[in-house]
Amino acid sequence: MQSDLKDLGRALCIITGASKGFGRSLAVQIAGLLKPSSALLLVSRSGDKLQELQAELLASSVDSGGLVVRCVTADVGEKEGVEETVRAAKEIPTTDIDHLLLINNAASLGDVSRFATSFTDLTEVNNYLSLNVSSALSLTAGVLSSFPQRPGLRRTVVNISSLCALQPFPSWVLYCTGKAARDMMFRVLALEDPDLRVLNYAPGPLDTDMNAQARSYTGDAKLRSSFSTMLSEGKLLTCEESGTKLMKVLLENKYHSGAHLDFYDL
Template sequence: MSDINSHDPRTLGKSLCIITGASRGFGRALALQVVHLLEPGSVLLLVARSGAQLQEVKDELQNFRDEPERQIHCITADLSTKDGVEETVSVASQEAEKELDHVLLINNAGSLGKISSFVSFTDPKEVDSYMSFNVSSALALTAGILQMFPRRPGLRWTVVNVSSVYALEASPLWVLYCTAKAARTMMFKVLAEDEPNVKVLNYSPGPMETEMQEKVREITGTSVDVMACKDSAATLIKLIIDNEFPSGTHLDFFES
């Protein structure tokens, strides 16, 4: 059986790493950095709704000729549906018999939603649809993966929720986004309490140059200084490797 201390502490070890929303933006940047830190025998699962964009990311990752042997799988799935969650869990479960050092789940998938006044949301179905993708799917997926990889000696467990400053601060017109981010943050705080063997991090990556940020600028007519996704991704990966944060905490890029 693997010894959790036997791998290079500067890497993520022999890992199963699952990244949702991996086809673009922050998820893509995470995949491009994580792949360098996976030891031989590791598996990287990239999950998103766009199969074509996922394949582009996979092709780019496989161009790293000097990387250690590892498998990369693309899962085209809509995580707002039961089928999408079950398919992702099913693919991940195929690695359950491996002697892994580390299971790392990064819940990055999410959407901006409608930016509008509070009183415009009169249709429960519209709200439910948004919450299904942005809250319910992260809970169901994380629970399913946890069941597939129960506690055992030598296995390190890390769950990351990609959060936002809006999980902690209210903003006019952002009722859906703020509510979902706040709910997800509390949800993963509860996970930290329920599962002491799982290290949980709520990470707010800061304003980044993404399609979502472009959409915000178009809708609101405002802009903020943004950073490259790779810079915030590097900070998150360092936090995971150092493993010094209290489980369940909420950390912002600018606090790290």
């Protein structure tokens, strides 16, 4: 296993949920760590924001040998969105890449205003799990099948996880369930394929739209108050802060494949 890498190599990097928040921040940070002739595939439901990010990345890469940046406007919670993303990845010229990096960042908080016993609608639950669990498995499987292991190719899969994968939060049954399922999914993947590098990374409490949603709508009063307190006391992390730690972990490349690493543990 390599360690203390200087960059992420000549890579094809796929990021879901890339149009805003943590995904957008990761795209910017990763672009600066790629060798010339690398490619970024940015996936989101928001086409306009993706185009803005693409323009920013291409402008900043002119002096560093260029970067291929492709956008896929798709909902990865739908079968068509997953298939379109895999198809777009296969269409990018990748004969010279030495690193495949897939970051499963797309996720939603779900309805946190209600408690577990209110979720009697199977369709509602299934729709949530489709985006937050099923799509991550199907997309990862599709990408890895399209780019099988070969000599000289390093393959890395990152799952953007959460403390909620390990601890229950009242009125957050959907989110906690989805994050716990995703962690186990990628732990199994790591066990099945020892040549694959797999990481579950919990970025900590980020100052994002999702956190604002949590502060406004969380049904459990004590939990809702704790989010407001973190904001007022300046304890929320910027996406850049957390992303910097993730980049360090990926560059050092010393983590146990399948591990759950939290921002505060590093």
